[in-house]
Amino acid sequence: GQNIDQPTEMTATEGAIVQINCTYQTSGFNGLFWYQQHAGEAPTFLSYNVLDGLEEKGRFSSFLSRSKGYSYLLLKELQMKDSASYLCAVMDSNYQLIWGAGTKLIIKP
Amino acid sequence: DVKVTQSSRYLVKRTGEKVFLECVQDMDHENMFWYRQDPGLGLRLIYFSYDVKMKEKGDIPEGYSVSREKKERFSLILESASTNQTSMYLCASSAGQGDSQPQHFGDGTRLSIL
Numbered sequence: 716g717q718n719i720d721q722p723t724e725m726t727a728t729e730g731a732i733v734q735i736n737c738t739y740q741t742s743g744f745n746g747l748f749w750y751q752q753h754a755g756e757a758p759t760f761l762s763y764n765v766l767d768g769l770e771e772k773g774r775f776s777s778f779l780s781r782s783k784g785y786s787y788l789l790l791k792e793l794q795m796k797d798s799a800s801y802l803c804a805v806m807d808s809n810y811q812l813i814w815g816a817g818t819k820l821i822i823k824p
Numbered sequence: 825d826v827k828v829t830q831s832s833r834y835l836v837k838r839t840g841e842k843v844f845l846e847c848v849q850d851m852d853h854e855n856m857f858w859y860r861q862d863p864g865l866g867l868r869l870i871y872f873s874y875d876v877k878m879k880e881k882g883d884i885p886e887g888y889s890v891s892r893e894k895k896e897r898f899s900l901i902l903e904s905a906s907t908n909q910t911s912m913y914l915c916a917s918s919a920g921q922g923d924s925q926p927q928h929f930g931d932g933t934r935l936s937i938l
Contacts, residue, residue, distance in 0.1 A: 719866065723864075745924050746924040748926060755932075756931060756932075757828075757914065757929035757930055757931045757932060758867075758914070758929050759929070760926040760927075760928070763924065763926060765924060802866070802867070804866075804867075806924055810924070811869065811882075812867075812869075812927065813866075814866030814867040814868075815866050816864055816865055816866045817866070
């Protein structure tokens with residue numbers, strides 16, 4: 716079966732760095748997406764990785780290792796507004812998105 | 825910016841009612857999707873559509889149907905609502921077909937079935 720695993724909840728301190736991991740087992744691979752979802756709001760697109768390596772976008776970076784079925788989202792200089800759920804999703808061989816359950820990130824002052 | 829608009833943020837209906845959830849996107853996207861989101865679970869795909877008048881079943885289509893009469897509009901129908909369909913419903917759209925384009929989401933409809 717297809718499976719995406721990510722931690723349920725993480726806590727970090729304002730100004731610090733946090734890494735949210737995602738491991739996957741899917742039938743085929745056409746890219747991995749990270750989304751941010753604030754409570755009661757729509758998921759918003761953060762990043763897309765299809766090749767191995769690190770993609771940097773301001774305070775957010777996303778890493779992919781296809782051979783290990785592994786990705787992480789790195790958030791630097793954490794701000795209170797980064798408190799949200801972070802969703803990992805993999806596009807399979809049929810170009811369907813398989814979603815993880817999301818990681819709730821709590822930022823403390 | 826892509827705008828995906830869902831007709832209601834909150835909806836309360838009774839068991840057995842026929843329920844319509846509407847979704848409109850303004851970016852001329854080919855692809856549209858309906859998901860439900862429940863605590864502790866990932867987004868689960870109900871139905872999707874790659875073109876007008878075209879629909880495909882997702883992972884959990886039972887108890888639902890859809891309609892896409894116009895490119896910009898994708899409707900989700902609960903034929904006879906049941907309490908286990910109480911959930912957050914999210915509509916999304918994306919460009920292209922067989923292409924890794926990100927999906928853009930509406931704000932969701934929180935549906936309660938009493």
